[in-house]
Amino acid sequence: MANYDVKNEVTDKYSLRGRVYHKIRDNILNGVYKENEELKEVAIGEELGVSRTPVREAFRQLELEGLIQIIPNKGAYVTGITVKDVQDIYMMRSKLEGLAARWATTNITEAQMEEMEENIYLSEFHASKGHLEQIATLDNRFHEILYEACNSKMLEHQLRDFHEYVLRVRKRTLSQFKRSSESTKEHREIMEAIKAGDADRAEEAANRHIVNAYDNMVKNGLKEAYEGTKKGEE
Amino acid sequence: MANYDVKNEVTDKYSLRGRVYHKIRDNILNGVYKENEELKEVAIGEELGVSRTPVREAFRQLELEGLIQIIPNKGAYVTGITVKDVQDIYMMRSKLEGLAARWATTNITEAQMEEMEENIYLSEFHASKGHLEQIATLDNRFHEILYEACNSKMLEHQLRDFHEYVLRVRKRTLSQFKRSSESTKEHREIMEAIKAGDADRAEEAANRHIVNAYDNMVKNGLKEAYEGTKKGEE
DNA sequence: GTTGGTATAATTGTATACAATCATACGAGT
DNA sequence: ACTCGTATGATTGTATACAATTATACCAAC
Numbered sequence: 054m055a056n057y058d059v060k061n062e063v064t065d066k067y068s069l070r071g072r073v074y075h076k077i078r079d080n081i082l083n084g085v086y087k088e089n090e091e092l093k094e095v096a097i098g099e100e101l102g103v104s105r106t107p108v109r110e111a112f113r114q115l116e117l118e119g120l121i122q123i124i125p126n127k128g129a130y131v132t133g134i135t136v137k138d139v140q141d142i143y144m145m146r147s148k149l150e151g152l153a154a155r156w157a158t159t160n161i162t163e164a165q166m167e168e169m170e171e172n173i174y175l176s177e178f179h180a181s182k183g184h185l186e187q188i189a190t191l192d193n194r195f196h197e198i199l200y201e202a203c204n205s206k207m208l209e210h211q212l213r214d215f216h217e218y219v220l221r222v223r224k225r226t227l228s229q230f231k232r233s234s235e236s237t238k239e240h241r242e243i244m245e246a247i248k249a250g251d252a253d254r255a256e257e258a259a260n261r262h263i264v265n266a267y268d269n270m271v272k273n274g275l276k277e278a279y280e281g282t283k284k285g286e287e
Numbered sequence: 288m289a290n291y292d293v294k295n296e297v298t299d300k301y302s303l304r305g306r307v308y309h310k311i312r313d314n315i316l317n318g319v320y321k322e323n324e325e326l327k328e329v330a331i332g333e334e335l336g337v338s339r340t341p342v343r344e345a346f347r348q349l350e351l352e353g354l355i356q357i358i359p360n361k362g363a364y365v366t367g368i369t370v371k372d373v374q375d376i377y378m379m380r381s382k383l384e385g386l387a388a389r390w391a392t393t394n395i396t397e398a399q400m401e402e403m404e405e406n407i408y409l410s411e412f413h414a415s416k417g418h419l420e421q422i423a424t425l426d427n428r429f430h431e432i433l434y435e436a437c438n439s440k441m442l443e444h445q446l447r448d449f450h451e452y453v454l455r456v457r458k459r460t461l462s463q464f465k466r467s468s469e470s471t472k473e474h475r476e477i478m479e480a481i482k483a484g485d486a487d488r489a490e491e492a493a494n495r496h497i498v499n500a501y502d503n504m505v506k507n508g509l510k511e512a513y514e515g516t517k518k519g520e521e
Numbered sequence: 522g523t524t525g526g527t528a529t530a531a532t533t534g535t536a537t538a539c540a541a542t543c544a545t546a547c548g549a550g551t
Numbered sequence: 552a553c554t555c556g557t558a559t560g561a562t563t564g565t566a567t568a569c570a571a572t573t574a575t576a577c578c579a580a581c
Contacts, residue, residue: 074347106340109340109344110343110347111347113308113344113345113348114347114348114350114351117348117351117352118351119440119441119444137439138440138441141441141442142441144386145386145441145445148383148385148386149382149383152378152379152382205375206353206372206375207353207372207376207379208375208379211379
């Protein structure tokens, strides 16, 4: 988990190792396994065509993430992810993304800076053409670059976690043309602050960027984007 | 992992479930297993008197945390925790602890407020007497209260993780009388800002509190506090 | 001596078997 | 009819067995 790159992350998802974990994780985040539902090892195993062993390993990981709760000798229960959880994570991410931008200001490499600029040029182009698919990919990549550029294994790891967590929600909101063009504009602000070596401005811009994404999400109805994934809201 | 309280956390550590995980984790954080060392399932299992199954489950958790890296069909290698990692985590914690203080301002219950005040009174008393043991316990508890009071499962979970991560280092720095009295003073500032309902001040105070703890740690030689736990520093 | 390949050993990945624990149902006693 | 206790079944916890993969050592060919 230490210094994986995007490629590994993706292949990992579809290769054998971690397949069970990701599948169960997706099923929780997608609401296939509902809140408070008891996950039985054999049942899940049969469902995925594997024995209990890999399922148990996945359970342990999911528990650490807080997605399920394992009661010893009893069972694993889906904790789920509530609307408030997503909101909270956005706020936490806002703070840490700001920190990443701050650190990136002093640590970004030339190659990373170039890719970031290129990313924004391309985003602006695709935004003008309305290519939503490409915009989403570029948006993801922009944040990846930022995480890499901050030069902190810990922060990178954490932000990736958050990013993945809210990816499903974010994908929906990003498909809205209006927001995607605003988003690109904010990316440019972050990039230019970093390029100018203005850490305060970079942090502030990154902070606002995530808050804006959150606001937009709420405005457009987080609940709808999340429909069916859970029953009770807190 | 969802809504555990302190008691569960502690018993969990010494009960059977999670014993293997915590033991390996401690051995990594304490430097018993050194950086880049390959952890073999049978060896670790024999060491702890268990079979491979629980060891593997623990490995998966540790990988998720970033403490080890598992290369499929090859082995598990200790990622370790560098001086920079600890520094980074302090900075990340600073931001999130600020957020916790902000949220606590509007969400703290009367009982929690009372316990927080009591905690500070006791801390001030023990600080004046030089009771380092009690101060450390109260200090831990203060942060626990803050995490609970912020009323966010996600943030609480995250901060607990960070807190545990740096606990070993923090314990050493806190044994210094000078810092412990400063620390209590800062706790009071946070508490009073929360009590006054001033979220901005609470966030700022909590931010500074962690940064100060970090500065103090660096000033007193993080490297020494960390001696022997690792070989190469980045 | 170096290189390449094969055989062997070591290690991980997965499945299964057995033990321990917990939930449920049934029945005896009151 | 109700309660308690025991027995049965289901489920998790752990150990072990087997399969797949990787590392190592040895030997032959050049």
